Amino acid sequence: MVARRSVRDRLRHALRPRAGLPDAFPRSKPLKVRGRSVAWLPALLLLTGIVLLDANTSGRFRIISWLVLVPVIAAAICGVLGTLALGVLSLLAYGAIDASWPHRYQNGLPDFILVVVGSALAALACSVRLRAERQMLHMRDVAETTRRTVLRPMPPGWGGLDHAAVYLAADSEARVGGDFYDIQPGRHGTRLLLGDVQGKGLAAVEAAASLLGTFREAAYHEPVLTTVAGRLEVRMLRHNGYRVALGRDDGDRFATGVMVAFREDTPATVEVINFGHEPPLVVTADGVRSLPPGDGLPLGMGDLASAPPPVLRVPLAPGETLLMVTDGVTEARDASGTFFPLRDTLTKALARDPRTADPHRLVRWVRDGTLDHCGGRLADDTTIFAVRRRAADGRRT
Known part of the structure; x- marks a missing residue:
């Protein structure tokens, strides 16, 4: 019964009657605190967590290469510039943390390249996501114009x-x-x-x-x-x-x-x-x-x-x-x-x-x-x- 009511409530909100129907493809709304965007915060917290965990474990348990996940997360919720910035920050963090370990425990160049490639692909994916969203929003506007022509207010x-x-x-x-x-x-x-x-x-x-x-x-x-x-x-x-x-x-x-x-x-x-x-x-x-x-x-x-x-x-x-x-x-x-x-x-x-x-x-x-x-x-x-x-x-x- 709870699940059924939840479906009903979502549809009621999504399809409520008013002069303009709600977005069929809603605009991305960045996370905000007191009116300021903090969409970068989840990716930054992930970066911080990976760095701290890597720095406080033994040399046999290295996870610094997981920094490749940071730009990937940013690509889903941030803009292209924000994704690139977090990718660069991940590279800097990788270099600093990996160099602080004795040579025999360092991950070295291969994992560094992994983070570089991951950051570049994340920025590209972010660009594709934003372009697709703009296209869908344009289609939404066309559909809204059609709706208001057929079912005029x-x-x-x-x-x-x-x-x-x-x-x-x-x-x-x-x-x-x-x-x-x-x-x-x-x-x-x-x-x-x-x-x-x-x-x-x-x-x-x-x-x-x-x-x-x-x-x-x-x-x-x-x-x-x-x-x-x-x-x-x-x-x-x-x-x-x-x-x-x-x-x-x-x-x-x-x-x-x-x-x-x-x-x-x-x-x-x-x-x-x-x-x-x-x-x-x-x-x-x-x-x-x-x-x-x-x-x-x-x-x-x-x-x-x-x-x-x-x-x-x-x-x-x-x-x-x-x-x-x-x-x-x-x-x-x-x-x-x-x-x-x-x-x-x-x-x-x-x-x-x-x-x-x-x-x-x-x-x-x-x-x-x-x-x-x-x-x-x-x-x-x-x-x-x-x-x-x-x-x-x-x-x-």
Whole structure:
């Protein structure tokens, strides 16, 4: 249980929701004391220990050649100059200590050459390490820019909604995958979209970016929600056709999703179109209920249906929170293969603390519950998205 919680806590820290995700490849942070770097201290302590031990043992037990380890340790935690400096210090120490012994006990030139070669190779290895780290940090910056393009940050109260979201990538170094979500205020109310593109990798990211770009324009301009849905279907088909034209083999890619419209003239209801996705949950201080599943097919499969997906008009009272998740939550399994019972455990959590229905508290609770259930082993990208209308005076309800 302790090990499982430790995994969960590390993932919670590494994947916490904020404007910028943490580094997938963290920058090297030198050891510091009162703001000053002491990265050289472990290697210097090792050097001192070897020198003292060699000086206080018999001539039959000489370990001065172990000084070759000093620049090796420095190469892992210091810069190139620091590694070279410790290598030179090791050579000086070798010469002084070895010369202090009678001739028959001296290690002599062969071990001195060993320390010289070891110091030179350590400096080279340090240079390679730093170059690789710079390359990985550059890749991190590119991935962060991609993430912020696909999953743009949204200001508080965007579109008249209190909202909170957590995105957990199954591949923590990828930082972004096929899950997507957005809120788009427009001329005809506020619309939101959450979805999951089939597959993984950059191809799924491209499809998600294409759908979000179309949604942001269509949701702003189009007065009818079914028209927005039609635009998304066409966008998915066009994207698949483009990929086929490039010679890619993923022309049958599709995306599940849920689109919700908050109309200003109907403050107690919402319009929902479900594209083959898990139905959203309505969370209140009194409990949890599911929205109707709808009969829509995933985006990219519209040709298989005889009619466009229906628009469901469902009640959503002020103060009720709409919770939407991707299959990273619903398909999370524990060691015995049991799926995460989201609705049942959430109902119990609300009974203990009704404040869990707040969007920010809610996404944190679902995140922690999912990681606890699966032991930190995410099998798929995971998105948790919660929204509710703001009060008429702009306060959080």
